[in-house]
Amino acid sequence: EIVLTQSPDTLSLFPGERATLSCRASETVNSRFLVWYQQRPGQPPRLLLHGASSRAAGIPDRFSGSGSGTDYTLTISSLQPEDFAVYYCQQYGTSLLTFGGGTKVEIK
């Protein structure tokens, strides 16, 4: 099983600031199979990025992703009020799909 560890657990930032979220895998993940989701309170997760860096339909360009191997990053260039949420990474490079434990981005 590939374990995804996200850090930090919580990120406290002001609106307008840059957010950098990390997702580290216990073994190599093909970047094609690494995705990011956003989950707002009371809502299901929403697909943000697939293939580590490709934005899903309707996702603004302030969201970007990078990484390879075992280390992946989600960056939000300038936080908007609606971006304060929990973010999860997920991999599907093996026969067991797994998610990270999430990073909460909260207003400072």
Place this chain on the structure above:
Amino acid sequence: QVKLQESGPGRVKPSETLSLTCTISNVSLGISGHYWAWIRQPPRRGPEWIGSIYRSGATYYNPSLTSRVTMSVDTAKNQFSLKVASVTAADTAIYYCVRLGEEYQPLFHFDLWGQGRLVAVSA
């Protein structure tokens, strides 16, 4: 647009079987090339993939749950279903029905989610 809606009891007693159904709107399950799946999310934790199913009934399950999980499809009703046997408090979670993001791929990302159904396991 395509919509998913979970239904089923919100409370199940320990050792009993949890049963949920997902009704798909605006696309025919019998024609769609997508796999469909169940994901659950315990309180204050990350999501967990339970399994994926195709219109033919072909299934892929999470190995940690495979002994207790059964998924099925009913193309006539445009629904797919989940059963989890011998539940314990650890099975308390929001259960989501979802669509896999590319046709014919049982292991992929998830591009469409239902609103979720909270199921509590308690006596």
